[in-house]
Amino acid sequence: MKRLLLLFVFSLWVAPMQAAIEAYQFDSPEMEADYNQLIDELRCLVCQNQNLSGSDADLARDLRRETYQMLQQGKSQQEVVDFMVARYGDFVLYRPQFQSNTYLLWLGPFLLLVLVLYLVVRWLRAADKPVEVDAAAMAEAKQLLEDNESHK
Amino acid sequence: MIPELGQFALIIALCVAFTQAVVPLAGAGLGVQRWIVLAVPAALAQLLFVGIAYACLTWAFLSNDFSVLYVAKNSNSLLPLIYKISGVWGAHEGSLLLWSLVLALWTGAVALFTPNVPRVMRARVLAILGLVSCGFLLFIIVTSNPFERLLPAAAQGSDLNPLLQDIGLAIHPPMLYLGYVGFSVAFAFSIAALISGQVDSAWARWSRPWTNVAWLFLTLGIALGSWWAYYELGWGGWWFWDPVENASFMPWIVGTALMHSLAITEKRGSFKAWTALLAIFAFALSLLGTFLVRSGVLTSVHAFASDPERGVFILGFLVLVVGGSLTLFAWRAPLLRSAVQTRLLSRDSALLANNIFLTVACSAILLGTLYPIAIDAMGGKISVGPPYFNLMFLTLTAPLGVLIGIGMLIRWKSDSLERLGAKLKIPALVVLVLALLISLTLPYWIWTAYLGIAMALWIAVTAGMAIYERFHHRSLLSTLRSTPAGFYGMLLGHLGIAVFIVGVTLTSLYNQEKDLRMAPGDVYKVAGYEFTFHGVRDFNIDNYVATRGGFTVRSEEGDFKVDLFPEKRVYLVQTMPMTEAAIDAGLTRDLFIALGEPLDKEGAWAVRIYYKPFIRWIWLGAIIMALGGLFAASDRRYRRLARSTSSSSTGVEQLS
Amino acid sequence: MSRFALPLVVFVLMVGLLGYGLRLDPKKVPSPLIDKPAPEFSLSMLATPSRQLSTKDMLGQVWVLNVWASWCVSCRAEHAVITALANKNLVTVVGLNYKDEPGDATRWLEQFGNPYATSVIDQDGRVGIDWGVYGVPETFVIGADGMIKYKHIGPVTHESLEQTIMPILKELKS
Numbered sequence: 018m019k020r021l022l023l024l025f026v027f028s029l030w031v032a033p034m035q036a037a038i039e040a041y042q043f044d045s046p047e048m049e050a051d052y053n054q055l056i057d058e059l060r061c062l063v064c065q066n067q068n069l070s071g072s073d074a075d076l077a078r079d080l081r082r083e084t085y086q087m088l089q090q091g092k093s094q095q096e097v098v099d100f101m102v103a104r105y106g107d108f109v110l111y112r113p114q115f116q117s118n119t120y121l122l123w124l125g126p127f128l129l130l131v132l133v134l135y136l137v138v139r140w141l142r143a144a145d146k147p148v149e150v151d152a153a154a155m156a157e158a159k160q161l162l163e164d165n166e167s168h169k
Numbered sequence: 170m171i172p173e174l175g176q177f178a179l180i181i182a183l184c185v186a187f188t189q190a191v192v193p194l195a196g197a198g199l200g201v202q203r204w205i206v207l208a209v210p211a212a213l214a215q216l217l218f219v220g221i222a223y224a225c226l227t228w229a230f231l232s233n234d235f236s237v238l239y240v241a242k243n244s245n246s247l248l249p250l251i252y253k254i255s256g257v258w259g260a261h262e263g264s265l266l267l268w269s270l271v272l273a274l275w276t277g278a279v280a281l282f283t284p285n286v287p288r289v290m291r292a293r294v295l296a297i298l299g300l301v302s303c304g305f306l307l308f309i310i311v312t313s314n315p316f317e318r319l320l321p322a323a324a325q326g327s328d329l330n331p332l333l334q335d336i337g338l339a340i341h342p343p344m345l346y347l348g349y350v351g352f353s354v355a356f357a358f359s360i361a362a363l364i365s366g367q368v369d370s371a372w373a374r375w376s377r378p379w380t381n382v383a384w385l386f387l388t389l390g391i392a393l394g395s396w397w398a399y400y401e402l403g404w405g406g407w408w409f410w411d412p413v414e415n416a417s418f419m420p421w422i423v424g425t426a427l428m429h430s431l432a433i434t435e436k437r438g439s440f441k442a443w444t445a446l447l448a449i450f451a452f453a454l455s456l457l458g459t460f461l462v463r464s465g466v467l468t469s470v471h472a473f474a475s476d477p478e479r480g481v482f483i484l485g486f487l488v489l490v491v492g493g494s495l496t497l498f499a500w501r502a503p504l505l506r507s508a509v510q511t512r513l514l515s516r517d518s519a520l521l522a523n524n525i526f527l528t529v530a531c532s533a534i535l536l537g538t539l540y541p542i543a544i545d546a547m548g549g550k551i552s553v554g555p556p557y558f559n560l561m562f563l564t565l566t567a568p569l570g571v572l573i574g575i576g577m578l579i580r581w582k583s584d585s586l587e588r589l590g591a592k593l594k595i596p597a598l599v600v601l602v603l604a605l606l607i608s609l610t611l612p613y614w615i616w617t618a619y620l621g622i623a624m625a626l627w628i629a630v631t632a633g634m635a636i637y638e639r640f641h642h643r644s645l646l647s648t649l650r651s652t653p654a655g656f657y658g659m660l661l662g663h664l665g666i667a668v669f670i671v672g673v674t675l676t677s678l679y680n681q682e683k684d685l686r687m688a689p690g691d692v693y694k695v696a697g698y699e700f701t702f703h704g705v706r707d708f709n710i711d712n713y714v715a716t717r718g719g720f721t722v723r724s725e726e727g728d729f730k731v732d733l734f735p736e737k738r739v740y741l742v743q744t745m746p747m748t749e750a751a752i753d754a755g756l757t758r759d760l761f762i763a764l765g766e767p768l769d770k771e772g773a774w775a776v777r778i779y780y781k782p783f784i785r786w787i788w789l790g791a792i793i794m795a796l797g798g799l800f801a802a803s804d805r806r807y808r809r810l811a812r813s814t815s816s817s818s819t820g821v822e823q824l825s
Numbered sequence: 826m827s828r829f830a831l832p833l834v835v836f837v838l839m840v841g842l843l844g845y846g847l848r849l850d851p852k853k854v855p856s857p858l859i860d861k862p863a864p865e866f867s868l869s870m871l872a873t874p875s876r877q878l879s880t881k882d883m884l885g886q887v888w889v890l891n892v893w894a895s896w897c898v899s900c901r902a903e904h905a906v907i908t909a910l911a912n913k914n915l916v917t918v919v920g921l922n923y924k925d926e927p928g929d930a931t932r933w934l935e936q937f938g939n940p941y942a943t944s945v946i947d948q949d950g951r952v953g954i955d956w957g958v959y960g961v962p963e964t965f966v967i968g969a970d971g972m973i974k975y976k977h978i979g980p981v982t983h984e985s986l987e988q989t990i991m992p993i994l995k996e997l998k999s
Contacts, residue, residue, distance in 0.1 A: 038765025040686035040775040053682070060552050062854055062959040065470040066411055068554070071404055075924065076959055079950050104957040106857040111554025113540075118549055122540050126533035126561055133525050141513040446832060453836075466846040477847045484847070488840055495833035502829040539839070542846040550855055 037073035041085050051094050055084050058111045059101060068111060172237050172316040175225025179316075182218035182273075183306040185211055189276075189299030193292035197365075205288055208295040212273075212280040215302060219273040223266055226315050227257050236322030239263060239315045245328035245742055247712040255339035256329040261463060262315035264342060268459070269305045271346040275354055276302065279379070285807070286375050293361035294354070301353055304486045312479050328712065328742035337397035341390060348387025349420045349455035354379040355427060356452035359445045360494055363501045368445050373435035376448070378802040380431060381658070384424045385798030391417055392791035403748035403763040405682060405779045407787060410558035413471035415538045416458030419531050423451040426527040428801075433520050436581065439507040440521065446498060447524070453491040454531075460487055466542060512583045519576040523569060530565040534558060570624035570670065573663050574631035578638070596634060600626045612679060621674030628667035632660050658801025662794050669790025675783040682780075684765070688773035696780040698760060699723045704772050705764070713740045715749075718764045718774065722753060735764045758782045856957050856976040863890075863967045864955040868945035871922055871930055878919070878945050883967065887997045888917040889990075890965040891941070891981075892953065894925040895933035897961040903980035904937050907964075910986060911940035916994055920944030923953050923961055966990065968997050 043049040053070070059080065061072035069077050069084070080101070087097050101109045113119045189211035196204025226239070230253045235241040243259050258267040276298040283291050309315070332338065358376045362368045394414070399407040408414065430444040461467055464480025511517045537553040544551050574596075579589060604623035608614060639656065640648045681695050689704035703719035720733045733751035740747065750763040758781060765775030858864070867879035891907055893900040911918045920941035922930045927946055934944070947953055956965065957976075966975040975993050977985060 038684050038763065038775045038777045040684055040765070040768065058554070058556055060554070065472070066409075066468045067470065071402070071406075076950075079954060083954060103857065104954060105854060105959065106957075107549070107551040108854050109552070111552050112556035113551050113553055118544060118547075119540075119551065122536060122553065122557070125536055126529055126565060129532060130525070130529045130565065133529065134522075137518075137521065137525065138513070141511060141518055144510040144512065442829065450832075460843065464843075464847060466843060466849075466851065468851045480847045481844075484840065484844055491836060492833070492840070495836050499827060499830040499833050503827055539842065541851065542849065543842055545849050545851065546842065546845050 037071075037078060039078075039081065044089070048088050052085060052088055055088075055094055055097055056081055059084070059098075060109050060111055062105060062109060171225045171228050171232075172234065172318070175222045175229075176310075176314065176316040178218045178221040178225065179306060179310055182215050182222065182269075183303060183310060185215045185218060186299045186302040186306055189215055190296050190303055191299075192296075193299075194296035197289045197292045197296070205292040208292040209280040211299065212276045212295050215299070216273040216277040219266075219270050219302075219306075223257075223270045226263060226266060227254065229316075230254070230257055233326070234322075235324070235326050236319055237315075238317045238319040241319050241323040241326050243329050244326040245712065246325065247741075248326075248329055248334070249711065251336070251339065252329055252334050256333070258342050259329050259333050262309070262313045262317075265305065265309050265313050266315050267342065268346055268350060269302065269309065271343070271350045272298070272302055272305065272353060275347075275351055275383075279354055279357075283375070290358075290361055290365065290367070290372075290375075293364060294357040297357035297360045298353060301357075301490065304490065308479075308482055308486065312476075312482055325742075328740065331713070331738070331740040331745050331747050332401065334740075335397065335401055337393055338401070341393040341397060343390075344386050344393055345390030345417055348383055348385075348390050348424075349417065349452075349458065351379065351383025351386060352420060352424060352427075352448075352451040352455055354383065355448040356494070359448035360497065363445055363497050366501065366504060368434075368441040368505050370435050370438050373431045373444065374807060377428070377431045377435065378804070378807045380424065380428055380448075381798045381802035384421070384428055385795040385802070387417070387421050387424060388791050388795045388798065391421060392788045392795075395791075396788045399784070400750060400752055403750045403777070405680070405761055405777075405781060407784070408555075410534075410537075410555050411471060412467040412469045412538050413458075413462050415534050415558075416454075416461050419534055420451050420454040420458065422527050422531040422534070423447055423454055426524040426531075427451050428798075429520050429523055433517055437507075437509050437511075437517055439509050439511055439517060441505040441507060442498075442502040443521075443524065445502065445505070447528075449491070449494045449498060450528075453487075453494070454535075456483075456487050456490060460484055461538070467538070509582075514579070514584050514586060514589070516576060516579045516581045516584070519572060519579050523572055523576065526565060526569050526572070530562055533561040533565060537561065567620075567624075570666075571627065573666065574627045577631050577635045577659070577663065592634075593631075596630050597627070600630055611675075615678050618674055618678045621670055621678075625667040625670040625674075628663050628670075632663055632667075635660065653806055654800045654804040655806070658797045658799075658804070661797030661800060663797075665790045665792070665794030665797055667790070668786050668793055672783050672786025672788075672790055676781050676787065680779065680781050680784075682777065684775060684777050686768055686773050687776045688771055691773075693778060694725070695778065696758075696782075697725045698729075698780070699725060700760075700762065700778055702774070702776065705767075705774065712742065713738045713747075716764070718751075718762075718776070720751065720762050722760055731760075733760070733762050735762045737764050754785060756785055759784050853978055854957075854959060856973070858957055858973045859976065860972055860974070862971055863965070863973050864952070866945070866947075866952040866955065868921075868947060868952060871920070871927060871934075871944040871946055874927070874946070878943060880971070883917070883919070884971045885969055886917060887969050887994060888919060888967050889994075890919050890921055890956075890967065892921045892923050892956075892958050892961055892963040892965075893944075894923050894961050895929040896925065899980040900962045901937065903962055903982070904940070906981045906983055906986050908938060908940040909983070910981075910990070911942075915991075915998065917942045921952065921956075921958075922946050922948075923958065924948065924950045964990075966993055966997070 041052070043052065056070040057068050059069045061067045061069050061074055061077040063074050063076050064072045069081050084097055087100065098110065107114065113122060115123055189208060192204045193208035193211070195201070196207070229237045229240045230244050233244065233246045239260065239262050243256050243263070244253055248256065258264045276295060279291070279298065280295060286294070355376050358372065358379070362372045394417070395407045399405065427444070427447040430440055430447050433440050434444045460480065460483040462469070462472055463476065464483060465472065465475030465477055466480060511521065537557050540553050541551055575589070575593070578592060600623055604619055604626050607622050608619040611618060639652060642648070683693065683695065685693060687693065687702040689702060691702050693700045699722065701721045703721065705716050705718045708715045708717060715736045715738045717734050717736045720735070721730065722733060723730050731753045733753060735751040736749040738747045738749060739745070748763050750761055753760040759779070761779035761781060763777040765777060767774050863880050865880045867877050870876050870878055889910065907918065918941050920943070922944045925948065930944065930946070960978065962980055964977040964981055965973055968974045974997060975990070977990065981990065
């Protein structure tokens with residue numbers, strides 16, 4: 018599932034600072050992919066907005082090592098995430114967890130889109146409807162015009 | 170002496186800008202001709218003095234004047250000439266001066282190149298621009314003076330940040346500024362029109378070329394930044410949704426919506442309020458970006474300054490300019506009535522839908538960027554990064570990929586589902602099948618890759634159909650003569666997006682990366698290529714020391730060979746280690762090598778190797794889009810109607 | 826109210842948020858360990874590496890853990906304040922020597938004075954990670970029940986000692 022997520026979400030990133038490169042060996046390509054995704058989505062706390070994979074800070078190195086070791090021990094991605102959040106809080110995640118204080122963040126734009134589209138389509142449909150003609154008012158208008166004509 | 174001259178010039182420029190702001194505006198309102206005509210000379214005078222100030226700062230850099238604090242902090246006598254020139258805008262104070270210069274240039278251009286625009290309207294536009302100039306010049310003089318002296322003078326400068334000693338990054342800020350400062354023109358036109366009440370087709374026609382040119386520069390500026398990040402940061406990534414990146418991208422999105430909205434307002438006279446509002450938004454986002462980058466309210470590597478005091482000033486300026494504009498809008502917009510009705514199935518509503526999706530996407534980016542501040546204010550702490558932005562942006566703009574195709578072929582005013590269905594059925598099928606065939610040639614199947622390719626093909630096919638529809642009726646020559654440049658602009662703009670989509674899709678989903686240990690002689694194979702490592706050597710160059718790794722890359726068939734030399738540099742003054750990746754660029758793939766660290770005494774290094782398919786298409790797409798903007802801006806229609814427009818201008822003035 | 830005023834309303838709200846944001850520090854990461862049990866460690870003491878100190882040993886008393894290192898410049902700045910705290914003899918002050926060389930650490934204490942009841946060695950930073958340490962110096966206040974009550978990020982100043990930390994300590998001890 019995680020791999021599908023990785024593939025589905027375009028992992029577009031830039032590390033604003035120079036990258037640090039470690040030559041970790043992995044038991045499987047899946048584990049390597051899990052590792053890469055984790056270090057992309059975990060934040061380096063001492064940096065000016067970088068993920069763990071892009072930072073050469075000491076703490077980033079340490080946290081990458083932690084991540085690697087936990088995966089080697091057979092822990093899942095979620096367990097690594099929980100580990101980091103327990104120690105550093107939600108700040109360490111670049112993917113905000115879906116919880117009460119992020120409902121607005123995750124759902125807001127879609128709700129806005131739906132609302133706006135609904136309002137606009139309703140407004141456009143109203144423009145499409147032909148104008149209802151009040152028969153009595155029409156007759157009265159016609160009468161007035163005829164009176165006007167006869168008075169000329 | 171020269172720096173003082175520069176400082177003095179700035180103060181004069183401020184006075185002139187103030188005059189430019191107040192007098193013509195009053196004159197336009199009261200009908201005093203003498204005050205109205207002051208706008209043009211004032212604008213040109215402001216340009217002159219800001220230009221002088223800028224030249225003085227450049228002189229300080231070129232003459233290694235380390236008695237100027239800004240020069241001492243950002244330059245060095247060993248710095249190559251080109252970086253002394255680009256170093257002027259390398260940090261907060263100088264970049265603000267560049268901002269002012271670019272604004273003055275745009276103002277001067279408006280003063281000189283608007284023969285069609287009625288004098289009163291132009292006076293108002295220049296006055297609004299003058300108001301913005303005042304704000305920036307005041308900000309510079311009061312809080313961010315680049316001419317501040319350092320006494321006693323430093324013997325040597327601290328050198329320009331090594332990251333900035335690069336040609337791509339040198340051009341990136343001027344391009345960006347030409348872009349989002351350029352949106353100030355559309356903004357000024359919008360405000361001037363709201364004041365006079367003349368928000369109509371003529372106003373849209375005047376605004377369009379200015380918006381298109383600003384937009385194309387912003388496109389190039391953002392693409393340059395992305396390309397630079399890719400080759401410079403050793404990471405293979407090209408976009409991080411960093412707050413400062415978002416600060417430049419949001420005006421781009423709204424600017425795109427604005428361009429489309431101006432098209433409807435010009436053609437059909439509808440959506441006036443929308444268009445006027447988008448013009449305000451585009452520039453408001455530019456100003457917001459300036460605030461975010463310099464106030465320290467968000468953490469970003471790009472941040473120029475983290476100074477809450479400066480932040481207060483910019484915020485105040487933001488409140489004045491944007492708050493004032495939106496108040497004006499709230500007051501005047503109800504008076505804007507569109508003459509025509511928009512039908513549900515029409516190009517009008519397709520463009521409206523386009524704007525809705527773009528604006529909602531932009532609001533998602535804004536929400537994500539500012540959300541951490543809100544949570545922080547409530548006592549929590551979160552981060553919002555690429556996973557959020559990617560998901561949101563992609564899902565909110567994916568419908569646009571389909572809409573672009575429909576939009577190019579759907580009729581103005583009113584169209585029918587039957588006609589559209591008949592026209593689009595076969596092309597849609599063709600696209601789906603073709604995309605399938607193409608996807609099957611890729612290493613493995615990924616659904617989103619298929620969809621991305623299908624979307625790009627759809628845009629290309631419908632663009633082709635649009636060309637066919639226009640050209641197959643009459644002779645080629647007569648159609649060429651009667652086709653406005655705007656049409657080619659539209660085609661190129663949309664094709665640029667298609668190319669961009671291909672690049673993003675393929676590089677994100679099929680890229681291969683590997684961090685590994687390589688000793689001299691080791692070979693690594695990926696994607697049909699063999700990478701052989703030969704070891705490292707050390708060199709002394711200019712103002713840095715380089716450790717250079719040697720690699721040979723061969724294709725497995727043997728028909729291709731290239732030598733690549735990634736480096737690790739240590740700059741002498743700032744002693745920052747920098748990785749210079751070695752890239753073999755190609756239209757269909759990039760091969761990317763970066764040196765990590767030495768691992769042991771036998772000469773083995775940690776090395777990163779990337780295979781990046783079609784990544785160049787990302788920036789190629791941007792270049793094509795920018796070209797489209799150029800074509801659109803050069804449309805003769807904007808220049809032709811000088812006579813007919815100016816005669817109608819007098820009748821409108823009574824509304825002010 | 827005119828719907829055209831909506832953008833203005835949203836703008837005002839946004840500006841309010843940004844204005845408030847100017848007073849906040851986006852780089853400060855508050856600890857999620859407040860009111861949670863202090864993470865367990867068992868580390869060698871700096872002075873006598875054969876002996877170990879663990880979190881369990883400190884149960885039943887209010888104590889302060891100060892994260893420091895000889896390479897940390899701000900630690901020198903806060904040293905006087907930590908010493909002042911230790912001299913009050915109110916609580917035990919334990920040092921966590923973080924990612925340092927024991928030789929350098931010992932020399933640093935000899936040069937500047939040793940305010941700590943003892944310092945423990947966290948050379949690879951593993952314990953630091955468990956405590957959510959992301960910078961040096963940092964200071965933790967732990968209650969007698971073994972729960973972390975307060976975390977101070979950055980160097981402790983005399984002001985923050987008197988105005989924030991001392992009241993917390995006094996309350997915990999009462």
